[in-house]
Amino acid sequence: MKKWLEVALGVVTGIGGFLEVGSIATSSQAGAEFGYRLAWVLLLGTASLAFLMEMTGRLAAVSHRSYVDLLREHFGIRFFLVPLVAVFLVSFLVLASEIGGVSVALQMATGVSLQWWAVLVAVAGWLLLWRGTFKVVEQGTAMLGLVAVAFAAGALKLHPQWGALGRALVPSSPAHDRARYWYLAVSILGASISPYLYLFYSAGAIEDHWTTEHLWTNRITAAFGNLFGGTLALAVLVVAALVFAPRRIRVDGYEQIALLLSTPLGRAGFVLFLATLFITCFGSTLEITLAIAYLLAQGFGWQWSENLKPGKDARFAVAYSVVLIAAVVPTAVGLQPLSLTNVSMVLSAASLPVTVLPLMVLMNDEDVMSTHANGWPSNLALAAIALLSLALFGAAIPLQILGGG
Amino acid sequence: MSAREIRLGDLTGRVVRDPDGRSVGRIEELCAEIAPREGGNDYEVVVFHVGAYGAFEALAGGRFAQHALKRAGKLVGYQRYEVPWDWLDFSDPEHPRLTRRRSELTSRTSS
Amino acid sequence: MGGLRLVHEVLDSQLVDRRKEKIGRVDALVLELRDGEPPCVAAILVGGAVRAERVGRWMVWLNRALRSLARARGDGVSRISFDAVRRIADTIEVDVDGESLPSGRLERWLAEKVVCRIPGARGEGKGHEQGQQQGEHVGDG
Numbered sequence: 001m002k003k004w005l006e007v008a009l010g011v012v013t014g015i016g017g018f019l020e021v022g023s024i025a026t027s028s029q030a031g032a033e034f035g036y037r038l039a040w041v042l043l044l045g046t047a048s049l050a051f052l053m054e055m056t057g058r059l060a061a062v063s064h065r066s067y068v069d070l071l072r073e074h075f076g077i078r079f080f081l082v083p084l085v086a087v088f089l090v091s092f093l094v095l096a097s098e099i100g101g102v103s104v105a106l107q108m109a110t111g112v113s114l115q116w117w118a119v120l121v122a123v124a125g126w127l128l129l130w131r132g133t134f135k136v137v138e139q140g141t142a143m144l145g146l147v148a149v150a151f152a153a154g155a156l157k158l159h160p161q162w163g164a165l166g167r168a169l170v171p172s173s174p175a176h177d178r179a180r181y182w183y184l185a186v187s188i189l190g191a192s193i194s195p196y197l198y199l200f201y202s203a204g205a206i207e208d209h210w211t212t213e214h215l216w217t218n219r220i221t222a223a224f225g226n227l228f229g230g231t232l233a234l235a236v237l238v239v240a241a242l243v244f245a246p247r248r249i250r251v252d253g254y255e256q257i258a259l260l261l262s263t264p265l266g267r268a269g270f271v272l273f274l275a276t277l278f279i280t281c282f283g284s285t286l287e288i289t290l291a292i293a294y295l296l297a298q299g300f301g302w303q304w305s306e307n308l309k310p311g312k313d314a315r316f317a318v319a320y321s322v323v324l325i326a327a328v329v330p331t332a333v334g335l336q337p338l339s340l341t342n343v344s345m346v347l348s349a350a351s352l353p354v355t356v357l358p359l360m361v362l363m364n365d366e367d368v369m370s371t372h373a374n375g376w377p378s379n380l381a382l383a384a385i386a387l388l389s390l391a392l393f394g395a396a397i398p399l400q401i402l403g404g405g
Numbered sequence: 406m407s408a409r410e411i412r413l414g415d416l417t418g419r420v421v422r423d424p425d426g427r428s429v430g431r432i433e434e435l436c437a438e439i440a441p442r443e444g445g446n447d448y449e450v451v452v453f454h455v456g457a458y459g460a461f462e463a464l465a466g467g468r469f470a471q472h473a474l475k476r477a478g479k480l481v482g483y484q485r486y487e488v489p490w491d492w493l494d495f496s497d498p499e500h501p502r503l504t505r506r507r508s509e510l511t512s513r514t515s516s
Numbered sequence: 517m518g519g520l521r522l523v524h525e526v527l528d529s530q531l532v533d534r535r536k537e538k539i540g541r542v543d544a545l546v547l548e549l550r551d552g553e554p555p556c557v558a559a560i561l562v563g564g565a566v567r568a569e570r571v572g573r574w575m576v577w578l579n580r581a582l583r584s585l586a587r588a589r590g591d592g593v594s595r596i597s598f599d600a601v602r603r604i605a606d607t608i609e610v611d612v613d614g615e616s617l618p619s620g621r622l623e624r625w626l627a628e629k630v631v632c633r634i635p636g637a638r639g640e641g642k643g644h645e646q647g648q649q650q651g652e653h654v655g656d657g
Contacts, residue, residue, distance in 0.1 A: 063606065064606045065530075065606060069530065072528050072541065073528045073529055073530075073541075074468075074472070075468045075469050075472070076467075076468045076527070076528055076570070077528065077543070077567050077570050077571060078467060078468075078570060078571055079467060079468055079469045081571065130634070130636055130637075131636050131642070132642070133642045300540065300541065301530050301531060301538055301539070301540040301541035301562075302538060302540070302623070303537050303538040303539075303623070304538070306642075307641055307642055308640075308641060308642065309636070309637055309638060309639040309640065309641065309642055310631045310634070310636070310637040311627055311631050311632050311637040311638045311639070312627075312640070314623050314624075314626035314627035314630070314631045315622065315623050315626055317631055317637070318626050318630060318631065358469065361469070361472045361473060361476070364476070365472075367524070408548050408549065408550045408551075409548070409549045410546050410547070410548055410549075410558060411546070411547050411548075411549055412544050412545065412546060412547070412561075412569075413522055413523070413527060413544060413545035413546075413547060414527075414544060414569075414570050416547070417523055433523070434521050434522070434523050434524060435521070435522040435523065435547075435555075436519030436520065436521055436522070437519055437520045437522055437557055438519050438520070440554075445599050446599075447556045447557070447598075448520060448556065448557040448598060449553075449554040449555070449556050449557075450522070450547065450554050450555040450556070450557065451519060451554055452519060468523075490554040490555065491554075495549050495555075498549070
């Protein structure tokens with residue numbers, strides 16, 4: 001019974017954790033400009049993330065060390081610096097854009113400038129991390145994140161054309177605006193397959209003391225959490241396709257995205273959108289901050305745990321505090337939240353190889369995985385994801401320049 | 406009896422040459438075993454794993470490349486030799502020399 | 517072949533002290549080369565300066581610059597005799613007191629001067645931990 005509860009909570013975390021500012025921004029832009037056509041990219045991104053999470057979760061449960069621990073231990077300090085720097089920089093940018101997302105939601109709700117809200121958001125987030133436990137962070141925000149189901153409700157109310165949507169799940173190339181199309185495809189993938197997501201998941205498996213008994217919990221959480229989360233992101237795309245595309249509205253800021261739910265759900269829709277933006281971005285703020293602190297602590301061997309009082313893991317606590325405060329700066333000095341999000345998503349996509357390729361080595365190493373190494377299906381999926389990551393690495397920056405608008 | 410201290414990192418990756426000066430491979434791993442001593446137990450290095458990476462020798466400097474090339478195995482001409490400690494001469498630690506003929510090495514392909 | 521593989525199983529592994537607290541990773545291993553006898557594993561080194569040496573000259577320079585900026589005493593490198601190693605598994609347990617190590621100075625300084633000045637920082641664990649598997653210590657994280 002307790003196991004099922006754990007699994008259910010894990011799945012909920014996946015839902016709540018999946019939709020955040022990156023998914024909302026990229027899916028709504030994609031829906032507004034290309035209708036349903038980019039739906040297949042969401043499917044690809046969601047499936048890839050599910051595989052990556054299952055693997056990094058299994059890695060932690062079997063070896064009792066997180067993915068970051070193993071990146072340092074297996075490959076040495078010299079190699080480790082590469083993912084350390086890449087993930088740190090990219091995650092920091094994504095974190096800054098999440099704080100921007102929360103601040104924008106508060107600005108739209110109250111009229112007070114988002115630059116002030118950014119500082120308050122950091123303080124509130126810091127308090128939660130300082131005093132809260134891992135479960136509070138993981139599950140609290142996940143439960144609240146269920147408000148994102150409003151997008152599914154909104155999508156259904158607009159009566160999408162299911163046939164057209166189904167056809168859009170098959171990869172296609174556009175007739176016009178190719179650079180923009182592929183740019184949006186890359187940013188959707190960057191939002192879906194953000195490295196901090198599976199790194200945090202792996203660290204979480206250690207915080208929750210997972211062992212080989214949790215392998216099925218891991219599989220179900222990774223599969224269904226992402227299935228539901230991906231469905232919500234798809235709902236955002238569908239709503240944008242039905243509300244913006246016919247009116248040829250191009251999304252330039254979060255204020256427009258806020259209108260997405262007003263059409264199907266009226267005034268309540270606007271409020272639900274703000275609540276979704278606020279909660280999902282705030283949850284991600286906490287997760288990414290912790291993910292960056294885990295990256296440093298695990299890589300360098302510091303004492304760490306969100307379940308320890310800060311006095312017991314001082315470097316870890318100072319790390320997440322400093323990171324959170326620093327990440328406020330871009331929003332506080334007035335950088336456009338949506339632009340920040342778009343750039344961070346593309347860089348996120350470009351950084352994928354450094355965390356996907358080592359996984360291919362680790363998941364097949366018997367010293368690490370004992371009898372739970374990858375079978376050929378998992379290896380096939382991982383190889384495909386690795387190829388995708390290399391393609392993204394090559395294409396991301398050129399597309400940002402050509403299609404970044 | 407002289408004793409010198411050296412870091413593990415100064416030995417790994419070094420190219421091992423045979424008496425004719427030809428490269429045998431790079432030191433990849435050192436295997437130690439417990440040997441009882443008067444003051445307590447010591448870990449003594451008994452075997453060196455020397456990896457030959459064939460055509461991809463240039464890539465073999467870093468651990469990530471080593472792992473990847475090992476997986477590619479026969480494709481890249483990877484071979485691993487287990488060399489007992491007394492077959493290596495470390496009088497110049499930067500240039501370890503094999504004191505026996507290359508043909509005497511037991512070859513073991515990677516698992 | 518039941519040997520201990522130094523690169524694979526020891527180097528870069530997590531070190532854990534007497535009180536099961538994490539005290540860093542094995543940043544370097546010191547070997548003693550002896551004439552006519554097998555090399556012996558002498559000590560474990562922990563510290564940013566040692567890590568920097570493995571990376572390259574630029575990193576060593578950066579490390580020194582940061583240390584002088586922070587006016588840190590000494591080189592912050594701990595040398596732990598390999599005799600102190602008690603267990604080598606997922607982590608390496610050493611019979612030392614983490615509080616006494618030079619490489620732990622930053623942690624102690626931050627804990628005393630910064631963290632513990634902020635309310636809510638002191639104490640053992642936050643909240644309740646349920647369902648411990650295999651008696652895992654909360655501090656192991």
